[in-house]
Amino acid sequence: MYQIKINITLKSSVLDPQGQTVLKALHDQGKQSVVDLRVGKYIEVKVDAKSEAEAESLAKEMCESVLVNQVIESYSYQIQAL
């Protein structure tokens, strides 16, 4: 059994209004040292795979077919044996 931790963010070329709004709120609190902020998505998946390589190929397939819209988002993942 493996756990896949997937992080999804909007590509840097895509405006992130959610991130900009949060950034502005932090600036309003006086946290001027925060220079940039982007809001993303975190997805945890447990898979019953026989090997880490199998879990990885499942992760890639899930991301590219369903979990990520590659027109606007990029992703990364970590895999952990349970």
Add this chain to the structure above:
Amino acid sequence: MKANVITFPGSNCDKDIGSILANEFQADVHYVWHKESFDNRPDLVVLPGGFSFGDYLRCGAMAKYSPCMKSVDEHRKRGGFVLGICNGFQILTEAGYLPGALLHNRSLKYVCKDVDLLPDKQNQVTAGLSSQALSIPIAHGEGAYFADEETLKRLEGDSLVAFRYAENPNGSLHDIAGITDAKGKILGMMPHPERAMNPYTGKMDGKAIFESIFKNL
């Protein structure tokens, strides 16, 4: 005219568009549950507005895996017309039938109001419409059209932009409110022409849009 309206879990404008097609345009309307397939060779397939699969993950992301989409794809390959309104437009982009994606409105606010739509005279589907602005309602939280530079250039160069907002309500690039595919057989648009088809509401500008679509069936 035979029209199939697809109902996904969370679709809520299926009856609206279906009743307009049946009552105002005498269409033979079939409602297709997303788990069903169809082979009745419709002239028009509509992916209606709403919140398919609760808009979870991304708007329209999961609808493309519904079993009915196989039939929609066959219809598309036969050269049939597909109309996606609002969530339907989001599904069309997620399914890869139309390029780009719909992002959160730049204001982060859900916008519900009448907007002035400008039809593009160069586009195959909207060429017959007068250049006058059409007043059509919008109601969406994720309607900001996005595509990369290269795609935008192609959309503009090939006249695939069908409608633009006179005053951009959501941050769509190039003020895009609706686009078509290269053959003019797939139209995706965020505004709801079916909500501007009833004299009781004082809005009738949707009629011209449907007539323009029917010319291209």
